[in-house]
Amino acid sequence: AALVDGVASVRERVATGLAVEPRLPATGIDVVAVRVVAIRPEAEVERALRTPAREQIQQEADRATYERRAVAVERE
Known part of the structure; x- marks a missing residue:
């Protein structure tokens, strides 16, 4: 899904996941971006x-290649 939806979709999911993580604010970390x-x-x-x-x-x-060979045969 990430390859189809692109970077924006992944970025939103990661941001949402980090925003709801209770351990980050508890340790003084604020996710800005x-x-x-x-x-x-x-x-x-791949x-x-x-x-x-x-x-x-x-x-x-x-x-x-086939077309070039066919033209060459016609010219002979």
Whole structure:
């Protein structure tokens, strides 16, 4: 869900979680702001997410190669 909803959603959830944590004010800590710089999946998940895009790029490259070969055969 975090990868779909984005950084803003994660930032809101973290801020809410910290705001309701009773131990922070008890120790004198006041959460002023929460900053989430990036959200990244584990390496295996990231590879799996990239696979469809890679396959599409490869199909387009294969199609272009086929078309170039077909044109070369026609010219002979």
